[in-house]
Amino acid sequence: MQDPSVEKDRHGESPLTIGFIGTGIMGAPMAARLADVGHRVQAWNRTPDKLTPLQAAGVVAARSPEAAAHDADVVIVMLSAGPVCDEILLGETGIIAAMRPGSCLVVMSSIPVDTAKGQAEAASPHGIGYLDAPVSGGERGAIEGTLAIMVGGEASVFERHRPLLATLGRPTHVGPAGSGQLAKLANQMIVANTIATVAEALLLVERGGADPAQVRQALMGGFADSTVLDVHGRRMLEESFVPGGAAKWQYKDTQTAMAQIARLSLDLPMSRQGDALFGDMLEHGDGDLDHSALIRELRRRNGMPVD
Amino acid sequence: MQDPSVEKDRHGESPLTIGFIGTGIMGAPMAARLADVGHRVQAWNRTPDKLTPLQAAGVVAARSPEAAAHDADVVIVMLSAGPVCDEILLGETGIIAAMRPGSCLVVMSSIPVDTAKGQAEAASPHGIGYLDAPVSGGERGAIEGTLAIMVGGEASVFERHRPLLATLGRPTHVGPAGSGQLAKLANQMIVANTIATVAEALLLVERGGADPAQVRQALMGGFADSTVLDVHGRRMLEESFVPGGAAKWQYKDTQTAMAQIARLSLDLPMSRQGDALFGDMLEHGDGDLDHSALIRELRRRNGMPVD
Numbered sequence: 001m002q003d004p005s006v007e008k009d010r011h012g013e014s015p016l017t018i019g020f021i022g023t024g025i026m027g028a029p030m031a032a033r034l035a036d037v038g039h040r041v042q043a044w045n046r047t048p049d050k051l052t053p054l055q056a057a058g059v060v061a062a063r064s065p066e067a068a069a070h071d072a073d074v075v076i077v078m079l080s081a082g083p084v085c086d087e088i089l090l091g092e093t094g095i096i097a098a099m100r101p102g103s104c105l106v107v108m109s110s111i112p113v114d115t116a117k118g119q120a121e122a123a124s125p126h127g128i129g130y131l132d133a134p135v136s137g138g139e140r141g142a143i144e145g146t147l148a149i150m151v152g153g154e155a156s157v158f159e160r161h162r163p164l165l166a167t168l169g170r171p172t173h174v175g176p177a178g179s180g181q182l183a184k185l186a187n188q189m190i191v192a193n194t195i196a197t198v199a200e201a202l203l204l205v206e207r208g209g210a211d212p213a214q215v216r217q218a219l220m221g222g223f224a225d226s227t228v229l230d231v232h233g234r235r236m237l238e239e240s241f242v243p244g245g246a247a248k249w250q251y252k253d254t255q256t257a258m259a260q261i262a263r264l265s266l267d268l269p270m271s272r273q274g275d276a277l278f279g280d281m282l283e284h285g286d287g288d289l290d291h292s293a294l295i296r297e298l299r300r301r302n303g304m305p306v307d
Numbered sequence: 308m309q310d311p312s313v314e315k316d317r318h319g320e321s322p323l324t325i326g327f328i329g330t331g332i333m334g335a336p337m338a339a340r341l342a343d344v345g346h347r348v349q350a351w352n353r354t355p356d357k358l359t360p361l362q363a364a365g366v367v368a369a370r371s372p373e374a375a376a377h378d379a380d381v382v383i384v385m386l387s388a389g390p391v392c393d394e395i396l397l398g399e400t401g402i403i404a405a406m407r408p409g410s411c412l413v414v415m416s417s418i419p420v421d422t423a424k425g426q427a428e429a430a431s432p433h434g435i436g437y438l439d440a441p442v443s444g445g446e447r448g449a450i451e452g453t454l455a456i457m458v459g460g461e462a463s464v465f466e467r468h469r470p471l472l473a474t475l476g477r478p479t480h481v482g483p484a485g486s487g488q489l490a491k492l493a494n495q496m497i498v499a500n501t502i503a504t505v506a507e508a509l510l511l512v513e514r515g516g517a518d519p520a521q522v523r524q525a526l527m528g529g530f531a532d533s534t535v536l537d538v539h540g541r542r543m544l545e546e547s548f549v550p551g552g553a554a555k556w557q558y559k560d561t562q563t564a565m566a567q568i569a570r571l572s573l574d575l576p577m578s579r580q581g582d583a584l585f586g587d588m589l590e591h592g593d594g595d596l597d598h599s600a601l602i603r604e605l606r607r608r609n610g611m612p613v614d
Binding site for chain 2: 113136137148149150152170172173174175176178179182183185186187189190191193194196197198200201202203204205207208209210211214215217218219221222223224225226227228229231257260261264265266267268269270271273274276277298301302
């Protein structure tokens with residue numbers, strides 16, 4: 001085993017041994033990027049055949065999560081949900097028990113704030129650093145290495161791993177463990193509410209007899225401008241609802257946000273309303289469409305034609 | 308009197324005679340820009356001393372609205388509100404009666420949709436073209452000639468006056484008369500709702516123990532990005548609430564939007580909620596602060612310190 005103090009110094013400068021857990025739509029291109037810049041990446045995925053194409057990119061396929069974590073400087077987790085994540089990380093046969101002191105666990109999945117705090121507490125007695133670092137930017141951001149990465153954890157641990165995270169996108173330290181997840185919730189809440197708002201604005205001008213496409217054009221570049229007006233506004237006008245971000249995942253996120261808002265005894269009425277609209281949308285069977293299809297829910301609500 | 312067909316051909320190419328009604332914060336720099344590019348601008352303002360500085364820019368001070376409109380190719384109106392606007396435009400001594408056939412009335416004030424439609428109908432029998440062309444971008448946009456200009460009216464009338472409007476900013480034709488006002492309402496609705504949404508997101512992360520300034524930074528460039536997150540988000544973090552756009556004017560606009568939404572028998576819940584929050588804010592005495600101070604209302608609502 002290497003001396004941890006020596007280890008610290010070479011982080012981000014020399015190649016690292018990286019355990020990568022979860023090589024799905026997001027994880028696979030991220031693992032490939034890390035291998036591409038010269039790190040030794042040992043990846044594990046529940047469905048092993050997803051590892052095969054990665055081996056061409058220089059990623060080593062691990063037989064188990066523990067094998068991926070073995071002797072790793074950093075273990076990155078990109079699994080789909082909180083409970084799965086805990087199951088693989090915690091306990092006697094979990095990844096944390098398999099990691100060596102002085103290494104660092106970076107959980108990039110979107111999980112509840114308290115789950116992240118619990119993982120940080122579980123890692124600490126083993127001498128393992130912890131960062132929660134959920135991302136925004138989708139598959140494209142993962143492929144291009146342009147993800148927005150919202151990072152919670154100790155500032156010194158963040159600084160040590162900043163060059164590594166910069167390989168994957170734009171990392172920002174936002175506070176102690178759990179803060180990355182909190183920032184991700186804020187992100188998803190803003191996206192949900194802005195989609196709902198843009199949809200309402202487009203319906204207002206349509207019903208009033210103006211041209212919604214021209215109105216969107218006129219508003220871009222002004223105070224009403226947003227990435228949602230640009231990207232999702234276009235999808236609404238073109239009725240092009242192949243996800244992108246499926247409405248059911250958007251609703252999962254607004255539900256997680258509402259739970260966190262309640263836990264903090266907050267009353268945030270815009271977000272409550274946005275969440276309720278996505279709930280109605282799923283109830284009416286549109287959960288597999290892109291989240292911009294929320295405009296269909298507002299059409300239904302107002303007796304306007306949908307299909 | 309000139310032949311109207313000859314008149315049409317030289318619009319936008321040669322200098323025009325422009326009547327300019329209302330030289331307040333927005334109107335004054337707009338009138339100055341028009342004079343600056345060589346048009347003959349005859350301006351009127353209710354408070355005549357506001358015309359004095361404009362005379363240095365080559366603007367001619369008119370004694371009355373009728374004098375400003377006399378023999379004008381185009382009359383531009385930039386008054387503060389709908390009723391004042393109707394009072395000066397309509398009736399036997401109004402501006403429309405003083406304008407010559409073949410000329411065009413361009414109302415750039417923010418007024419109700421139906422008021423704009425009524426003005427278009429009043430102008431038509433006199434052979435006068437009509438455009439409603441409200442703007443977004445504030446005093447700075449007026450000075451720099453970068454206003455977003457949302458234009459309703461006949462397409463041919465718009466095309467004829469596009470070069471003139473391009474002197475003031477970025478004109479977009481959005482539909483028949485009244486559509487410019489509809490687009491402006493959509494703009495204001497989006498700004499109001501986005502301010503409320505960004506405020507809620509910043510309070511969530513603050514209460515949860517993350518750093519709101521860092522979270523804003525992390526979210527910029529992602530799907531949650533917007534001009535409001537940038538401009539108004541910064542004001543919220545710095546508690547810098549000198550307007551900018553006063554909350555009372557924002558509320559006037561969301562109230563006008565709500566009236567239009569009701570007239571069209573629409574139910575748009577996000578916008579209803581945004582309007583209600585600005586109403587609460589005014590009730591608690593914050594109407595003269597910048598609209599980004601809505602975060603104070605959400606603090607009050609959640610028992611968080613305000614001052």
